[in-house]
Amino acid sequence: MSQQVSIPIALRLPAPDIEALIKGLMIAAMPRIFVNPGRQFALYPSDTSSNVLSTEQHYRSNFLPTAQKSLAELGSETVSIKAWARCELCQVVDESEPLDFLPHLTVWTKEALQQTLSKRGNIFLAYLRVYRLPQPLKIPVNPNPRFVPLPQPLTVTQATPVLNNAFFEQRCRQMQERQPPLHPELEELQSAIALLSATNPIAEELDQDIKIFLGWASSQTARRLDSDLAWVQKIAEVGNSSDGNQFEKLVRKSLLKLGFTNSNQNPQTSLDPATTGGAGGLDFYCEAPYPVVGECKATKSEKVPDGTPAQLIKLGYKHLQKHYDSCIKLIVAAGDLTVAALQTAEGNKISVIRPETLQNLVELEAQYKGSIDLMKLKERLQEAYGLADEKVEYYLAEVRNEIKVRSQLVQAVKKLREQGSEHLTAEIRVYYNAVLAKEPKSRLNELLQVHDLLVELSSPLTGYLGRIKGSDWKSDRFYFLRDLQVD
The missing domain is CATH 3.40.1350 (Trna Endonuclease; Chain: A, domain 1)
Known part of the structure; x- marks a missing residue:
């Protein structure tokens, strides 16, 4: 069971930024003050008056509909708190550092970052680990510009993270090492589909599948029981x-x-x-x-x-x-x-x-x-x-076994993660055969067969593993993203 945490305060941020954090679109915030790593707080949504540019100029075009919707939901007497966060790192970015990488890893435009940096002299870039609340908490509007005291301390747990551990760590590395996003085209596609998901069930399902692959949905929702x-x-x-x-x-x-x-x-x-x-x-x-x-x-x-x-x-x-x-x-x-x-x-x-x-x-x-x-x-x-029942049931048994093998391969990559983030096909096959294959007939002996399965599990439409292409197929490396659960 997740340990309970008592939180007495909330950090004030623009509502669109909080919505992007809750959706897993980014892990960063630009608070007005330096935030000590380890500090925990609720996320208090406010208007965008603290932003230097207008909403249309501050946020990337594919995020604008979400930004505008979050602002329209702000109340005049109460605000709705949907999440809490823990600061994992806070960096000071000054004018000596190029900002080209940030728009690709956040919802902010390059112009907004440059103008903010010019006005403030530096930017506090806080890396936030965000957790959803089971139910939104409504509190009275408070004009405090930075930290807002809650009427009563909020008791929370870490049971509902927006991003799983692997994805959050990957995002942190991308931010710290100034790396571009892994799947920019897929992120653009998700933004477009998200606009349709509220009224189109098929678009909603595809939107969720893409977010799971990208890591924008927690591992707890990775395998959703079909509503049908x-x-x-x-x-x-x-x-x-x-x-x-x-x-x-x-x-x-x-x-x-x-x-x-x-x-x-x-x-x-x-x-x-x-x-x-x-x-x-x-x-x-x-x-x-x-x-x-x-x-x-x-x-x-x-x-x-x-x-x-x-x-x-x-x-x-x-x-x-x-x-x-x-x-x-x-x-x-x-x-x-x-x-x-x-x-x-x-x-x-x-x-x-x-x-x-x-x-x-x-x-x-x-x-x-x-x-x-x-x-x-x-x-x-x-x-x-x-x-024909016997033949069909035999086929179903074959399918279940194929799913089990794939699930165990995902587990092999997950277990190997403790020894390093990415692994070669040969390393994964050895671990699978030695630890997870309980019977000789269940062992995977062909290296190319294992590689084909790993490629399948790392495709954009499955997203259980990630893949770093090598100079040839034998040097491809794979890393864990989410579990493939079997009954």
Whole structure:
């Protein structure tokens, strides 16, 4: 459990600066006084009257919407404190030092820094380790220009850091060594997407994924349980009931969640989860990445009759005609198949899975986005006409094992961090095989295979590791960013 800390004061900073700190966009502040390292305080948001330039000139253009929004939220009688911080370092920057590096690592413009330095004579640059408060604290407005006494001491913990340890240390090194940001293009993309995230769920998800990769979200939020799990966990329950319409809608939602699509507006050959195929229509039809046509059969106890696969064949040819033959044919049914139904399914290349199997597929995809390879799933279904649960469950076991191996590789890099920040592929493989591979068959013997996995884990779309490219692939170095948790 995180140790509790009592904080009696707050440091006054412009509201946009505090918002940038809370979002993890920077770790620096420009207080009006030198702040002793180790000092802890809440962050009191104020207007930008202490800034030398206007808001439009002081902040970088991609941050302006956030800056303006934070200023609009300031109240005339109370302020809302959302975070507290500990000063890790405070540097004095004078006119002898170039400021070119700072705009790339903060939200301030170069012109704002130059004007501030010219007016003040020097800049106090405080490196702040910031922690979010569980709930915002409202206090009366206080005119004190620097430190503001709180009405009552604030009891806090270090349980909710904005940045994890590795990222904060990396940011500190970048600031101290005057290094440019590692992913400037990705940071620009995140700023653009953030403007859409409030009203677009897809943009919000991508925004969060990018922030996790960049380190702008804490390790505690690195693996978020997908909000769709609420309905995903009802697939088997509804499939084993008499609610056929609801089950059909859940199957359609499941296929969309797995990555299937259909742009067809015909309700009888649709994948729209808000509707059903209706009388004479297909229960579901997917166009891409390959065509899938199918029937759903929710049932409490009765067996699945021969009429179910026969119906699929009849309606498939009716609506798709010659295209039906090239489709994957799938039935999702809760009951046992009669002998005749099984024979019809096998003879007509129809795969049958239970609702529980579909739920397992979608749950894994919801927990580990992109883990289900639809082309590999296609191969498994084509290997199992008739009852296909065993083949699909075997595929799911393979995927879980692949995730476990990747999780252990991330742990290997994390453990090696104690001996140094970056490590070669060969060093990581040796540690993994010696410590984490419990069985001989789980060892990774091919160095290039390990390197490929490490590159995958360090890609911008995963962000579990970081990568420093060498002169060739063997000299690439990798470092830990965030955990890949497995159940």
